[in-house]
Amino acid sequence: MWLWGSVTGSKASATGVLNGIGADVQLARLATQSCLGGRLEELRGRVVVLAVRDQLTAALAMIELDGVAQRMVLCPPDMSAEYLSSVAHDADADAWAVDARALDTAGNAIAIPVTAEPEPVRAALERCASQATEWILLTSATTGAPKLVQHTLVSLTSAFVHQPRAPDAVVWSTFYDIRRYGGLQIFLRAVYSGSMVLSSAAEPVADFLSRAGAAGVTHISGTASHWRRALMSGAASRIAPRYVRLSGEIADQAILDALRAAYPNATVAHAFATTEAGVAFEVGDGLAGFPASLVGATGDSVELKIRGDTLQLRSAGTATRYLGSHTASLRGSDGFVDTGDRVELRDGRYYFLGRSGGVINVGGLKVHPEEVEAVINAHPWVRMSRVMARRSAITGAVVAAEVVLADTAGAAGTRPADEALSQKIIEHCRLSLPAHKVPVMIRIVAALELSAAGKLVRPNA
Amino acid sequence: MSVRSTVISQFEEVAVAQHRKLARLTDDLRLLESGLDSLSFALIVVRLEDALGFDPFDSDEAIVFPVTFGDFVRLYENHPK
Numbered sequence: 338m339w340l341w342g343s344v345t346g347s348k349a350s351a352t353g354v355l356n357g358i359g360a361d362v363q364l365a366r367l368a369t370q371s372c373l374g375g376r377l378e379e380l381r382g383r384v385v386v387l388a389v390r391d392q393l394t395a396a397l398a399m400i401e402l403d404g405v406a407q408r409m410v411l412c413p414p415d416m417s418a419e420y421l422s423s424v425a426h427d428a429d430a431d432a433w434a435v436d437a438r439a440l441d442t443a444g445n446a447i448a449i450p451v452t453a454e455p456e457p458v459r460a461a462l463e464r465c466a467s468q469a470t471e472w473i474l475l476t477s478a479t480t481g482a483p484k485l486v487q488h489t490l491v492s493l494t495s496a497f498v499h500q501p502r503a504p505d506a507v508v509w510s511t512f513y514d515i516r517r518y519g520g521l522q523i524f525l526r527a528v529y530s531g532s533m534v535l536s537s538a539a540e541p542v543a544d545f546l547s548r549a550g551a552a553g554v555t556h557i558s559g560t561a562s563h564w565r566r567a568l569m570s571g572a573a574s575r576i577a578p579r580y581v582r583l584s585g586e587i588a589d590q591a592i593l594d595a596l597r598a599a600y601p602n603a604t605v606a607h608a609f610a611t612t613e614a615g616v617a618f619e620v621g622d623g624l625a626g627f628p629a630s631l632v633g634a635t636g637d638s639v640e641l642k643i644r645g646d647t648l649q650l651r652s653a654g655t656a657t658r659y660l661g662s663h664t665a666s667l668r669g670s671d672g673f674v675d676t677g678d679r680v681e682l683r684d685g686r687y688y689f690l691g692r693s694g695g696v697i698n699v700g701g702l703k704v705h706p707e708e709v710e711a712v713i714n715a716h717p718w719v720r721m722s723r724v725m726a727r728r729s730a731i732t733g734a735v736v737a738a739e740v741v742l743a744d745t746a747g748a749a750g751t752r753p754a755d756e757a758l759s760q761k762i763i764e765h766c767r768l769s770l771p772a773h774k775v776p777v778m779i780r781i782v783a784a785l786e787l788s789a790a791g792k793l794v795r796p797n798a
Numbered sequence: 799m800s801v802r803s804t805v806i807s808q809f810e811e812v813a814v815a816q817h818r819k820l821a822r823l824t825d826d827l828r829l830l831e832s833g834l835d836s837l838s839f840a841l842i843v844v845r846l847e848d849a850l851g852f853d854p855f856d857s858d859e860a861i862v863f864p865v866t867f868g869d870f871v872r873l874y875e876n877h878p879k
Contacts, residue, residue, distance in 0.1 A: 566836050570830045571830070591855075700836055
């Protein structure tokens with residue numbers, strides 16, 4: 338099983354089109370053309386870091402590299418450049434597929450420029466798979482540097498590959514980047530069964546919706562935050578999908594109702610998946626949460642259980658392992674992955690409460706409190722801090738912090754007033770953290786509670 | 799200070815804090831053309847909750863997502879105190 342094989346093996350895919358912000362590419366073109374300038378064979382058997390900005394470029398490279406590379410590492414475009422070398426090291430990378438202007442990233446390793454415009458190759462192109470490529474996704478970790486999660490094409494496609502294909506033409510789209518798990522799920526579905534409109538972080542949402550509408554999008558996915566933004570754009574009616582999917586964040590009743598009102602002819606479904614655990618389920622009854630009957634059912638390809646109050650998952654879609662040095666075991670001894678998502682049972686239905694360990698989900702992006710606390714604590718006037726989630730109807734949650742101040746701060750002079758100092762600490766966070774990790778508010782407190790073991794007491798931890 | 803002027807000042811403050819260029823705030827300005835991103839709106843809603851004591855989005859009843867700046871202001875002006 339390999340990705341190019343699924344294109345040539347299916348009538349729907351052979352006529353499929355990838356629609357990018359500046360260009361359309363028919364998948365069938367890859368039969369005789371390459372976006373790697375004909376240098377694909379140089380990457381056979383290698384560990385390739387795929388680090389390009391544009392999604393169409395990444396999509397084409399993924400199709401070409403699967404079955405050829407030993408391992409391909411999917412770097413999202415917003416990943417800080419400072420982590421590139423640690424990611425490459427953790428993955429044992431010996432080759433790069435990058436934008437032409439970034440060729441010097443690779444140092445002494447092989448570096449091949451990728452474009453979104455496939456070109457005929459001089460020698461005849463004979464695509465063949467020589468191995469099951471390992472797909473490496475990056476996910477955020479406590480320390481700041483991303484964790485590397487190893488999947489295979491089999492695990493990534495397990496949620497849909499055995500389902501019957503839709504009888505009509507399917508045009509997929511997603512607000513996600515396809516190098517994140519939620520977006521990759523949609524991209525792979527598209528390669529297996531149709532076409533896809535790729536989004537771009539730089540494109541205004543109304544323009545994206547126009548492009549998706551013009552391409553006849555039938556199936557589209559995003560986080561609850563993506564969808565709130567689409568509804569606020571005033572351009573939601575530019576698409577007329579028959580399937581609307583939410584994942585990556587808690588789908589509350591308000592957003593489900595708003596989407597049903599906006600798209601009365603569509604099935605509105607919310608799915609639960611994590612990069613490590615894979616896809617758990619999809620709920621299409623229009624209600625928040627999920628039926629309790631999904632938990633404990635056996636004989637299915639996906640098994641769910643609740644330990645304490647967090648959801649655990651075991652399935653063919655579960656990742657193989659973490660790569661690199663700083664990594665614990667991905668699954669427990671029983672094969673279940675702890676998703677870290679807390680649930681509560683009410684009237685025969687489980688509802689999501691948020692993340693255990695205090696992990697904050699801001700518009701689908703995970704924020705580890707410890708990472709933000711480390712930055713806050715580096716401020717000269719801060720003695721200790723606790724970072725927590727604050728609910729937001731726009732992005733699900735935002736980051737808030739409580740801070741205990743020091744009485745003196747070396748040579749820093751007299752302590753500013755609390756409000757001014759809160760602002761200074763926020764400014765200090767902005768210097769080294771991406772915007773979604775910067776606290777929206779800082780409350781100065783006299784003390785923070787510590788547990789008997791001397792650890793910061795975290796709500797819900 | 800009126801609800802409208804509180805909303806305006808929060809838009810302006812958040813735009814400065816997030817280094818974003820704010821469009822002129824007229825009632826028919828589309829929010830997504832205001833120069834602000836989702837995170838900025840989340841910030842504005844949090845700050846308005848602290849300033850006004852309520853969050854009109856935090857409701858069990860169906861909410862209609864505001865499209866224009868005028869919609870946004872009315873959401874706050876019409877919220878039961």
